[in-house]
Amino acid sequence: MCAILNIKVKILNKEEVAPDIYLMKLKAPEIVQGALPGQFIHIKCSKDNYPLLRRPLSIHRIDKEKGEICILFQVVGEGTKLLANRTAGDNLDILGPIGNSFNIYPESKKIMIVGGGIGVAPLLALCEESTRQGKEVRVLIGALKKELVIGEENIRKSGAKVDVATDDGSYKYKGLVTDLLEGSIREGWLADQIFACGPKFMMRKIVEISLDAHIDCQVSLEERMACGIGACLGCVCKIKTKDKKEDKVKYKYKRVCVDGPVFKGSEVVWDD
Amino acid sequence: MCAILNIKVKILNKEEVAPDIYLMKLKAPEIVQGALPGQFIHIKCSKDNYPLLRRPLSIHRIDKEKGEICILFQVVGEGTKLLANRTAGDNLDILGPIGNSFNIYPESKKIMIVGGGIGVAPLLALCEESTRQGKEVRVLIGALKKELVIGEENIRKSGAKVDVATDDGSYKYKGLVTDLLEGSIREGWLADQIFACGPKFMMRKIVEISLDAHIDCQVSLEERMACGIGACLGCVCKIKTKDKKEDKVKYKYKRVCVDGPVFKGSEVVWDD
């Protein structure tokens, strides 16, 4: 992990790739060399102090040669709305790269990557890195409907096999992306590692599936953040602790920003 | 005075006419017919609620034929900065027209108009209306330095005689615009009415001069505003009261927004 920098990066390009979903390319040679799949950047969306806090967005793509990174984000509130209004040529104040990144084991041969909704954002970088390392990669994408399926083409270009599930059946398989995962396992395609990012209920289900199938699984979590660099303790999630006698509750709080955002699926305590 | 409207108007044009001073043309047929020189509009500078309050800006020019009004403003803080960043084609949420306007007496023949700094903003409309009514109009413009002299050309085009004073002497007379006023009175050009807008100390001095010369004088005041429509009582200024016995302090608070912004110079209590 390289040091977190606070820099101004130039917006090279902005594109609405799906309704309310934007792809933005940033010139960031200072951070691109150290950036790893699964890490994120913490962005000041506006030029003044409103909204006040930064917004965390995953690194969608890492182009070391050109010194560029991409982000892929959905407009859900004020911060992302203002970000979507920024234009090519603008400077963006970011902190990054932040977080621990997905851990691809050298010995893994087959990699399964599952993304739900905007959760595919960090997965393209992961997919490209995995194929670069010569792994056999399959990607499952879940979305509400056809227009919201994002990243399929780029993921396929990277050399991975892609399958898609839509809730309403408007594109490819009708149903949940977790059905596809279960299907592929049933068919006997057993990955050495599963990586997942998406809605909580989806990740929880994937962790269950992976535990049943005895496949190592890593998930990328989200939590509301303030500092983004490990100082405020605002972004914690519950992580199981090794059965210490004194510890009645058997979990401790870990920071999603710097202890994560990627955690072992088996360690996450899912409540509510 | 016509009713105050809350409307969205289109920005037709924006131009930086002097360093940090912008001229903006707005399509506002709904309010242009009733608008009078000296009135202002109360503007939501940003698209969100930051900064929170509207900002009052004088109507600089009224073009009834085209249904357009202009504003002329100086960037001094967050609100005006955001306004300066708005672009042609944008919609602007405004309240207006607001205030009592300058009162040109039918019997007046000679009109003297004095503006200091950005205080010239409401005076072009006044000047154009005065010449339209066939008055003989002289205008004195004061500014810190040459680049900050604004409106001279348009005022001259309207048919008025213009003189300029700059503090540093970089353009025309070196000194205060009030020197020019005193000079013209000494030379015997006695106006029937003096209208003034600018920094407090300038208006105060002009009122003194006008009282000495027994010339009727109207000044346009500024005060921080919240509602801009007479409801909050936030924008008051001290106005002399007719010597009522019970009233020891001999002034009352009047609202700049709807009781003004134009007041008789002789009625204003200038303190601090």
Place this chain on the structure above:
Amino acid sequence: MIDKTCLKAEIAGIKLKNPVMTASGTFGYGQEYAPFVDLNRLGAIILKGITLKPKRGNPPPRVIETPSGMLNAIGLQNVGVEVLIKEKLPYFKKFNTPVIINISGDTIEEYLELTRRLGEVSKEMGVAGLEVNISCPNVKKGGMAWGTDAKATYEIVSSIRKVTALPLIVKLTPNVTDIKIIAQAAEEAGADALSLINTLMGMVVDIDSRRPKLANVSGGLSGPAVKPVALWMVWQVFQTVNIPIIGIGGMIKVEDALEFIIAGARAIEIGTANFVNPRVTIEIIEGIEKYLIENNIKDITKLVGSMKI
């Protein structure tokens, strides 16, 4: 999905078409907003705080913007109760919206005389109720002093209660250690409803002149900045008293109003937001209706205090 919902509320016996009222001091004497708002559509109108005699108010500057808020130190400038009765109240005859008078005084006697006077004319002039301001931070005497002490609150509210049968809303200040105690005192003293919050004390300094930006030195903070504080206090008081609560503080969009209702406010008052968007009250009424319909809630009373913790 349902296609109709009921927005009606009853506060202190006052029947409201909907729960959206205007906060005292931010809606003038009503008429100022008539160009923008059909006053008939409002739940109730609360007028600028009134005193027995006219009040000049504080010197300017009286208002200053702060991050997502504003400070005001109007100092209760108002026309006095007699001019109110003669010149301001008649205007409302043509509307069927309840008009509530926000009252202030330097002494208990002044509150009482004001209450009696408004009681006398209430039928004729259509005074629906009184909102007792014991929380104004911008006047030297009286004002907030009543609202920061439970005993003083009890004393003034029970005194007023004795001289009037008018619906009595007591408006609380947030500048206290424990608003629950004050709320309880007001309830025990006979308040029919509570409204909260008034403004938080604040100050801004001009670093060039090294003087306070407000001539009055301090002012009252209002606007979105204070919303979280107001919500917390409404929720606290909701768990404490049995009389209805009117939520106030920083609402500028329908979501804000819904937060207050869910936290226990049977009605709400919109203040500073009127300055930003003069039609905000109507937009919030329409937004509440839409939310109720979309969420299949047939009656807004079902939403009041529905927060689960």
Place this chain on the structure above:
Amino acid sequence: MIDKTCLKAEIAGIKLKNPVMTASGTFGYGQEYAPFVDLNRLGAIILKGITLKPKRGNPPPRVIETPSGMLNAIGLQNVGVEVLIKEKLPYFKKFNTPVIINISGDTIEEYLELTRRLGEVSKEMGVAGLEVNISCPNVKKGGMAWGTDAKATYEIVSSIRKVTALPLIVKLTPNVTDIKIIAQAAEEAGADALSLINTLMGMVVDIDSRRPKLANVSGGLSGPAVKPVALWMVWQVFQTVNIPIIGIGGMIKVEDALEFIIAGARAIEIGTANFVNPRVTIEIIEGIEKYLIENNIKDITKLVGSMKI
């Protein structure tokens, strides 16, 4: 125009290069901000609030943005004093910036034990002083209860005073009716300095789930939204006590810091703004220096409390 100015300040006997410190809980254990800030340039570093035993803290969500502010309900998650001493404090050996420890406890005994323990190691580990947090709104026991009552404040501060010679800064809560009384109690009890404000209590409601957005229900409001409230309290306390005041609350640019100094703060703490701009402390130090030079002020102490009213 002068070309040099003196930024030095002394608080509770602690010598500061400049008046800019980091507010507890917003600067972690210091190290987190080292990539962005030369820690040697800071006036002082105040670490995340520490307790005798490690504390797990509250469940998430713990933070939520509000208009120009944020609510937090961290619940004092911290490593406990022993890990602090062993793993966190050694890091500061290479810096010459005073490190102040913010302490909390459930009981007086815990505060005392913590104080004694830190006193024992203070020389060796470079503990410059203690900031006693009697104002945390996010813990069930202790916390703010001490800071909302003058007697309790006196009791806890005088008890701590008896067991330590370390510089003692008492951190006050704004959630009180009259902060002057609390400030006086702390002064009388032997505090060397006061810091204010901690956060204001607040809440945000999720209108979809109809639950509070914070798992802890309430949280502490900080950020620019609270600045006017903090300034007013600093000014109030400045007129009341004779010990130095450290201003805290909502500062995000140099003008804000200057407002606090003019209103009476001998030093300031920057909190939430660190999250927005990790270099904000340095920018504020540089900005203060520039202001002093431009205004021909040779020594910052001349500016402290220079407000004319």
